Amino acid sequence: MRYVIADIHGCLNTLQLLVTNLNLNSIDSLYFLGDYIDKGKSSAKVLDYLIDLRTQQNVFFLRGNHEANILETQQNYEPKMFKMFVEKINKSPCLLNNESRIIPKYQTFMQDLPYFLELEDFWLVHAGFSPKENFLDEKDYMLEGRNTQYEIQKFKGKRIVHGHTVTYKQTIERAVQEQASIIPLDNGCVYNKSHKIYDYTQTGNLCCLNLDTFELIWQKNID
Numbered sequence: 001m002r003y004v005i006a007d008i009h010g011c012l013n014t015l016q017l018l019v020t021n022l023n024l025n026s027i028d029s030l031y032f033l034g035d036y037i038d039k040g041k042s043s044a045k046v047l048d049y050l051i052d053l054r055t056q057q058n059v060f061f062l063r064g065n066h067e068a069n070i071l072e073t074q075q076n077y078e079p080k081m082f083k084m085f086v087e088k089i090n091k092s093p094c095l096l097n098n099e100s101r102i103i104p105k106y107q108t109f110m111q112d113l114p115y116f117l118e119l120e121d122f123w124l125v126h127a128g129f130s131p132k133e134n135f136l137d138e139k140d141y142m143l144e145g146r147n148t149q150y151e152i153q154k155f156k157g158k159r160i161v162h163g164h165t166v167t168y169k170q171t172i173e174r175a176v177q178e179q180a181s182i183i184p185l186d187n188g189c190v191y192n193k194s195h196k197i198y199d200y201t202q203t204g205n206l207c208c209l210n211l212d213t214f215e216l217i218w219q220k221n222i223d
Contacts, residue, residue, distance in 0.1 A: 001029075001211075002029045003022060003029070003209065004161055005019075005207070006035075006162075006207055007033065009037070009189060010037060010042050010046055010091075011042070011190060013042075014189060014220075018217065019053070028057070029059075033164075034061075034126035034143075035064030035067070038090040040091075044092075047106050061113055062116065065164065069090075074101065082100055083100040116142055121211075122211055124161050125161075126163055127146065146164070159182070163184070166186055166188035168203065170202065176209060185207045187207045189206040189207075192220070192221040206219045206221065
């Protein structure tokens with residue numbers, strides 16, 4: 001079986017329980033759509049878990065905008081400002097060493113992440129694809145874009161599965177049930193309490209899709 005998991009955002013316990021409940025075997029594949037870090041409490045431990053998981057399973061990782069942002073910000077900010085960005089804004093101080101730099105193993109992991117994967121029957125991407133003809137060159141859109149317009153010839157009739165945009169549970173369920181051309185999977189795992197934007201009764205789950213059976217697996221945030 002092939003499974004896809006969207007935005008984790010530092011929710012280690014939720015991720016571990018979801019993966020455990022999948023009961024993966026040696027021929028199963030697991031795909032992650034990016035945004036492993038920030039917002040939640042355990043960004044570094046999530047990366048540790050994923051790096052270790054890669055040695056045990058057929059696991060594939062995509063780049064999310066949060067991974068891209070921290071790498072870009074480190075290049076552009078002096079250490080004091082970078083530390084403030086990571087600690088105060090992204091709430092991920094665990095990713096830094098004593099010199100206010102990204103811990104090397106996490107930097108290596110994030111730098112090596114691809115922007116998309118094309119499978120025999122699906123496109124996997126963090127955010128979406130640009131409407132331009134050269135959409136595979138539009139890397140920023142893959143990280144930040146919204147409202148991908150589906151064109152059957154452009155995408156070779158393959159469905160698109162993405163994260164990035166927080167989507168209510170009923171909307172995700174409907175897209176999967178209809179086997180829509182574009183399927184969102186980000187249910188805003190970190191938004192499991194009252195929030196000024198989102199209805200937390202429709203968010204707060206880590207979502208996984210079985211690409212072969214179109215089964216949805218939900219794990220309520222336990223972090």
